[in-house]
Amino acid sequence: xxxxxxHVAALIGAELWLLHTHQPVLSWQAAAALLGAYLAGPIAxxxxxxxEVGRKVWPLAVVMNALGIRHRTFTxxxxxxxxxxxxxxxxxxxxxxxxxIWIGYATHPLMDLLNPQGVELFWPLxxxxxxxxxxxxxxxxxxxxxxxxxxMTAVSYVLLFLYVHPAVDHxxxxxxxxSEVAEVILQMMPAAIQTWVR
Ligand SMILES: [Zn+2]
Numbered sequence: 001x002x003x004x005x006x007h008v009a010a011l012i013g014a015e016l017w018l019l020h021t022h023q024p025v026l027s028w029q030a031a032a033a034l035l036g037a038y039l040a041g042p043i044a045x046x047x048x049x050x051x052e053v054g055r056k057v058w059p060l061a062v063v064m065n066a067l068g069i070r071h072r073t074f075t076x077x078x079x080x081x082x083x084x085x086x087x088x089x090x091x092x093x094x095x096x097x098x099x100x101i102w103i104g105y106a107t108h109p110l111m112d113l114l115n116p117q118g119v120e121l122f123w124p125l126x127x128x129x130x131x132x133x134x135x136x137x138x139x140x141x142x143x144x145x146x147x148x149x150x151x152m153t154a155v156s157y158v159l160l161f162l163y164v165h166p167a168v169d170h171x172x173x174x175x176x177x178x179s180e181v182a183e184v185i186l187q188m189m190p191a192a193i194q195t196w197v198r
Contacts, residue, residue, distance in 0.1 A: 001111045002141055003042035003052035005149045008156055009111045010041025010104035015159035017103050019197035023096050025167040032097045037104025044075040044108040070120075076109040077123035114138045114148075158185060162197065 001009075014037030023030050045051035048071045049061040064074070074080055084105055088098045112119045116137035118130030130137060138144045165182040169175045186194055 001115065001138070001145060003045065005145055005152070006041040006045075006108050006111060007038055008041075008149055008152045009107040010037045011156045012152060012159060013037060013103040013107040014100045015156060015163055016193075016196065017100050018096070019159065019163050021096055025164050029094050029096050032093070033100030036097055036101040040101045040104035041108060043105060044080075044112075045071075047071050047073065047075045072109075072112055072115075072117065073120040073123045076112060076119045076121065078121055079123060081106055081109070115140065162186065 011034065014034050017037075018030055018033055023033065042051075042053050045053045046057050046060055047064050047069055048054045049058050049065065051061075054061040069075075081102070085102055088102055091098065109119050109121060113121070113129060113131040114137060116130070116134055116139055118128040120126060121129040132138070138148060162182055162185060165178050169179045171178075186197070189197075
């Protein structure tokens with residue numbers, strides 16, 4: 001997936017997390033969590049010198065490639081996710097933000113599982129994991145990816161609305177309507193998500 005899709009996936013992850021934790025909307029922690037996840041989303045592609053992130057940190061990408069770390073291996077692995085979690089513990093930031101950054105990063109290898117090439121999720125084991133059969137897999141920058149990103153963007157707006165609506169629920173006239181709309185949207189969501197965000 002390209003960096004734009006990873007940004008959106010990370011936002012969805014952070015929104016679900018903020019809904020679950022009932023983090024107050026009007027708080028700096030909520031803003032930091034959304035921004036942190038958004039930025040963390042594409043970072044795993046630092047292993048690819050031609051990627052959007054790789055071009056920004058190209059010396060790192062070049063060193064990784066020189067060390068034999070190929071694209072969608074180490075930085076896309078469960079091992080890296082565990083290491084990142086440990087490293088984030090060292091930062092003096094609120095728990096809700098810490099998790100949001102981690103979730104934002106973790107959505108990346110998950111999304112790349114939809115690629116035809118798959119991901120070496122269990123690196124250093126050289127096993128490529130792919131979620132979809134090759135014919136249904138979604139190549140980077142394909143029309144299918146653009147369509148998927150469109151749907152995901154819509155989902156992220158809906159989740160953002162669900163997250164933000166308590167801040168306006170108390171307003172006269174508008175409040176009750178917004179609250180009702182939010183409830184209808186929630187009812188349309190899969191049961192697992194309803195349980196997760198309530
Ligand atoms: Zn990637």
